[in-house]
Each structure stands twice: as C-alpha cells, then as structure tokens.
Amino acid sequence: xxxxxxRLFPSLLxxxxxxxxxxxxxxxxxxxxxxxxxxxxxxxxxxFHVPAAYAMYMCGIVCFLASAAYLAGATDTRNAIAKAxxxxxVVFGFMMLTSGPLWAKKAWGVYWTWDPRLTTTLLSVMxxxxxxxxxxxxxxxxxxxxxxxxxxxxxxxxLPIIHYSVQKWGGNHPTVIGRGGGGLSNPVMYWTLxxxxxxxxxxxxxxxxxxxxxxxxxxxxxxxxxEAMALEPDEDSA
Amino acid sequence: xxxxxxxxxxxxxxxxxxxxxxxxxxxxxxGTSAEALLVxxxxxxxxxxxTFVFLTWRKQGALEKRLxxxxxxxxxxxxxx
Numbered sequence: 423x424x425x426x427x428x429r430l431f432p433s434l435l436x437x438x439x440x441x442x443x444x445x446x447x448x449x450x451x452x453x454x455x456x457x458x459x460x461x462x463x464x465x466x467x468x469x470f471h472v473p474a475a476y477a478m479y480m481c482g483i484v485c486f487l488a489s490a491a492y493l494a495g496a497t498d499t500r501n502a503i504a505k506a507x508x509x510x511x512v513v514f515g516f517m518m519l520t521s522g523p524l525w526a527k528k529a530w531g532v533y534w535t536w537d538p539r540l541t542t543t544l545l546s547v548m549x550x551x552x553x554x555x556x557x558x559x560x561x562x563x564x565x566x567x568x569x570x571x572x573x574x575x576x577x578x579x580x581l582p583i584i585h586y587s588v589q590k591w592g593g594n595h596p597t598v599i600g601r602g603g604g605g606l607s608n609p610v611m612y613w614t615l616x617x618x619x620x621x622x623x624x625x626x627x628x629x630x631x632x633x634x635x636x637x638x639x640x641x642x643x644x645x646x647x648x649e650a651m652a653l654e655p656d657e658d659s660a
Numbered sequence: 661x662x663x664x665x666x667x668x669x670x671x672x673x674x675x676x677x678x679x680x681x682x683x684x685x686x687x688x689x690x691g692t693s694a695e696a697l698l699v700x701x702x703x704x705x706x707x708x709x710x711t712f713v714f715l716t717w718r719k720q721g722a723l724e725k726r727l728x729x730x731x732x733x734x735x736x737x738x739x740x741x
Contacts, residue, residue: 466698467692524698525697528697
C-alpha cells in the first residue's frame, strides 16, 4: 500500500476539496428548501446526513472485508485496513447521529425516538466504537487483532438490518430514496444529493487510505523497534 | 412558552392559582429555529471531520518522532560497534 505521499493522493485531495466546495454551494445557494413537514430549511441537513450514512456503510464494508481477510490470513496490511475502516465508520456514524436528531427536532418535534432504523444505527456505531476502543487500549498483539477483526465482522452484519429495518418494521424514519420512496421532486435536489454521495465517497477513500497508511507504518515501526532492541548489545556484558 | 403567555395575560393572584405541572402541547416544536438547527448540524459535522484530520496529523507526528528516535538509536549503536 502506498502512503499519502504517492502522486494519486494530492490529486484526490484536490478533487475532494473541489467537490465539497461545489456541494456546499449547491446546498446553500441552489437547492430549494423542502416542505415544512420535512423540516423546511432544516431539510438541507439531508445532503450531508444521507451521504454520511452511506459513507459509514462503505467504511463498515471495508472493515468487514479486511477483517475477514485478516482472519483468513494475518498480515499487517489487512489489519491496518480493518482498523482504518472501523475508525472511519465511527466518524461518519458520528456525523449521521448528530445531524439526524437536529433535523428530526424540526421535522418530528423530537431529537430522538427509538425508531427501528435509529436504534439499529446507534447499535452499529457502538459496535465500531467498541472495535476502535478495543484496538486503542489492548495493545497490538495477534490475539487482540483477531478479536478486533471478529468484532469488525460481526458489526457489519448489522448494516443490512439498518437498511431494511424501515421496510420491515416501519417507524418514523423517512423512506424517500429507494424502494417505496417518493423520491426528490426537484432535479436540483436530486443532483445535490448525488454530489453529496460523490463527495463523501472521495472523503471516505481519503480517510481510509490515510488511516490505513498510518496504522501500517505504526506496525512496521513497532517491529523495527523490537528488532533494534534485540540487536542492541547487553549493557552488563559490554 | 405557553405557560409564560398565560402568566402574562392572566397573572395569578394567589400561589394556589399557579401552574403545578407542565403538559406537552401539540406543535411544540414550532418555536425551534430551523436555521439554528441547520447551522448547528453543519458545525458539528465539520467539527467531527476536522477533529479526525487533527488526530490523524498528531498520530503521524508521533510516528515521525518514534522514527527519528529509532534512527538516532541505530546510529549510536553503529558508532559503538
């Protein structure tokens, strides 16, 4: 895996910055506000909230694939990608869980309700938080890595449940996009959302790439330090 | 807010007339500013992203320090032998 210093990284960084600038312009200058029952101008939270949820799914899937690959055959790279996936899933999950209640306050009148989608999403983010905390406080041994990888695999099992919870169990959460949803009536709203998806995808790639590079570098450095310690002559025998 | 309006239009004469409970009303969210919620949501989301970038930058800085120390130790060890 090449680090953030490779040639592709700065190009990706510039592209992400440009897409985000355009997205912010579209949200606040071009896209019209929605109807009052959807929160009025607060509905503009939607253009970051939904793509952040999608980015959390993506990072969760990255964590799942890398964790499963690590359990099949342990390598530093697989461990680093699994770790990065979980960390990024927490960040995007936090974005979703803070923006959603603020929009809900205007649209539903309450910040939080124990709706199936909200509850399963909270549970999923908590699992990724557990993975991150576990990795942060239990060291970087093989047993800890395997345990974190297993938790990463289990955490991702919850993602399809979140997605289909609205269709199966109902609840307050809107189903505007996808099957059963009415969609976005205004084309500007639709393209702003699409741009949001592109922006969050690019950001998720950048974040996972950077965090995985840092984690991989840390593992290699730890190994080099251990090897250097083993090579060092004993002070007593000298 | 409803409680305060009632107070303003019909001030209570005795302690017994005063409200002894708060009851939720329909449409109670009308007073919440959509603009304030929108700004708060975007501020929190950007704060999360920037905090993550800052933590990553700090972690990279810590790795660079460890790398410099290892480099220094290896140089000293090579000088001793």
